[in-house]
Amino acid sequence: MTKIAIIGGGASGLACAIELLHNIENKNDVEVTILEKLPRVGKKILVTGNGRCNLTNMNSAVSGFRGDTAFSQYALREYTPEKNIEFFNRLGLYTREEDEGRVYPLSNQAASVLDALRFECERLGVKTICDYRAVHLKTVDTGVTKKIVINNRDRFDFVVVACGGKAAKVHGTDGDGYDMLKMFGHTIVSPAPALVxxxxxxxxxxxxxxxxxxxxxxxxxxxxxxxxxxxxxxxxxxxxxxxxxxxxxxxxxxxxxxxxxxxxxxxxxxxxxxxxxxxxxxxxxxxxxxxxxxxxxxxxxxxxxxxxxxxxxxxxxxxxxxxxxxxxxxxxxxxxxxxxxxxSFDYAQVTAGGVDCKEFNDETMESRFVKNLFCCGEVFNVDGDCGGYNLQWAWSSGRLVGKTIGERINNAQN
Ligand SMILES: Cc1cc2nc3c(=O)[nH]c(=O)nc-3n(C[C@H](O)[C@H](O)[C@H](O)COP(=O)(O)OP(=O)(O)OC[C@H]3O[C@@H](n4cnc5c(N)ncnc54)[C@H](O)[C@@H]3O)c2cc1C
Structure with missing residues (x-):
């Protein structure tokens, strides 16, 4: 059984779990677990777009992004706004484009975006453990393979850090991801409040x-x-x-x-x-x-x-x-x-800065330091303009990680 942990049940983590299982040929041999610090997944999604969730922007060109824009290009081109809308259409969620390319769910309710993601995770058999705060990461050599251990206790073959940044602590994000990635020697580009x-x-x-x-x-x-x-x-x-x-x-x-x-x-x-x-x-x-x-x-x-x-x-x-x-x-x-x-970060919608993208492969989002360790979403040094760009990055980077892990498991099984 191949075990995958996704730390953080936010936008990028949920998209990652779904894309991973959509890509897996033999679902019986994998276990995908979302570890979420809060009592429920996706709390932040509910407040996006003033409760309407501006889930992407049709003009999501690289010019709408800051930080390491060169790094973000690959994921954004692989998973364009059109492709992310198709992804949601497959989950039964339809959208409407408004001014300046902003896209909202037809329901006008952020809750329906979260429900679509949650129900698909349930349907695919994703295990969700809430009230689980990951604070420690290390690798252990089992003799056969290396495992990544969370909190000195739980062992996984793949770990995805999808903890978000430091903005809006009330929704679960206070920089834990940075602390864990530092344990593997990753560099953090000084985080600063953005969209504030x-x-x-x-x-x-x-x-x-x-x-x-x-x-x-x-x-x-x-x-x-x-x-x-x-x-x-x-x-x-x-x-x-x-x-x-x-x-x-x-x-x-x-x-x-x-x-x-x-x-x-x-x-x-x-x-x-x-x-x-x-x-x-x-x-x-x-x-x-x-x-x-x-x-x-x-x-x-x-x-x-x-x-x-x-x-x-x-x-x-x-x-x-x-x-x-x-x-x-x-x-x-x-x-x-x-x-x-x-x-301050308490009032900010996103974080500028974050884990240094140069230490990750842009076509897989895998750490260059630790095999089978991935990141996605706001934890990276990538932030977007107001108008759906940040969720676009969360879906795109999350899906890229999901696809990468899925393909790697398929290749190992075949
Ligand atoms: C008020 C507000 C409105 C916004 N509106 C929009 C909008 O309309 N459009 C848009 O594009 N963007 C919007 N954003 C930004 C967007 O929500 C984020 O950029 C996006 O959610 C980031 O996705 P993520 O998966 O990287 O992180 P998050 O969605 O923040 O999810 C991270 C998850 O990880 C969990 N977590 C953190 N640490 C740990 C840990 N140690 N162990 C386990 N779990 C942990 C958190 O509880 C959280 O559930 C808004 C943000 C805010 C605050």
Whole structure:
């Protein structure tokens, strides 16, 4: 009997177990066991996509991924979004594509994605042991073969570390995988929170709850690193919303103390149009400045911007000086917000960094140090953009490991 342990019953672990058994010719001679730390498998899947599970993205090109992108290419090409959708179709789960290539289950319920995976595991006879925390790995030589031993007790022919990263500890992931892989000499690229909100210095609490479509530049040490566009959510600690979260991994991994997000809060208007708007308001408007920009943005945002550029909100619009108008025009198109740091792993959706991919074979995901030891999913130094990319990586890498182990067992049996 060939025994396979998958440490972690999350997205990649479940996909790995299913793909493995789909590929096995003689299922009676293998035992696949998922060892899961929490009382149930797949807890994190339930909260993905705000409970709807954005399970992949049709534009899942390599450009949507960070970390060791060269390593991730093979798995992502072998298991494209179309192929992962087919995989779910075979489990009876159908999907719908929405804006920007985001794919959701037709049910609109993350629970149905987890159910599809769980029921297929049950049907295939996968053994699931919950409340099992793996903390220790080693190999032993039995004389005939080498076995991998978990927690100094349980022996397996193959072990897959599918423990995830450090993000969202409440869903079971707090970096155990890194500690176990270090026991075999693997290197960990320093983990950092990604897809997370940003803390700002001295940020005005008055903006809490305001949302605004903005264009934004991430500027580190005076150099523009990246730009983005979309709805920014202002909070009592700083900035949030999908486009901000997309930029967050670059904040997390940067050693610099000079990080800014420059917001253009009226991306639909050019600088010239904003200037003309301000001049025209000054010509006709005898009201207070606090309402000056109410026609083009949220009123609280207008008040905040005026305060930031030292224009009195109770001044009459028709008395604004040219210099004051210039300051207002400038801040509307380029509001420089100093970033303190990204929020902690507890608030992050994924982990940037992780086990160093160079120490693994990209076509099998097997360790170059220990035969029959594999990894898949977020434990690797691979992270994706918001929009289904991270689950795409979890399914693709998990399935690649499953297929590899399945084929290896078939070859040994034949
Ligand atoms: C709030 C939130 C929303 C998200 N939404 C999306 C989305 O819509 N689309 C998307 O693509 N991505 C999304 N993600 C990211 C995505 O969920 C993860 O990237 C993906 O689940 C990673 O898969 P994984 O299998 O590597 O790890 P995980 O799914 O995190 O699973 C790891 C499993 O291992 C278990 N485990 C950990 N340590 C041990 C141990 N020592 N012993 C035994 N078991 C252990 C954990 O309990 C867990 O069940 C979201 C993440 C969060 C937190």
């Amino acid at each position: 909100s940003l803390n700002c210095d001295e940020f005005t609490k008055a903006l809490k709850g305001v949302r605004s479509i903005c264009k934004m530049d991430l500027v580190i040490d005076g150099k523009k690193e990246l730009e983005n566009y979309g709805e920014v959510q202002f909070t009592d600690y700083g900035l949030s919303g999908i486009p901000i979260m997309q930029l967050s991994r670059f904040v997390s991994v940067s050693p610099s103390n000079d990080i800014k997000i420059n917001l253009d809060v009226t991306p639909d208007f050019s600088k010239e149009q904003i200037w003309e708007y301000l001049i025209s308001r000054r010509n006709v408007d005898t009201g207070l400045c606090e309402n000056l920009l109410s026609g083009i943005m949220n009123k609280q945002l207008c008040i905040t911007l005026l305060k930031e550029c030292q224009v009195a909100v109770n001044k009459r619009v028709n008395t604004l000086t040219d210099d004051e108008l210039k300051r207002i025009a400038k801040i509307i198109k380029n509001w420089e917000i100093k970033i303190k740091n990204s929020r």
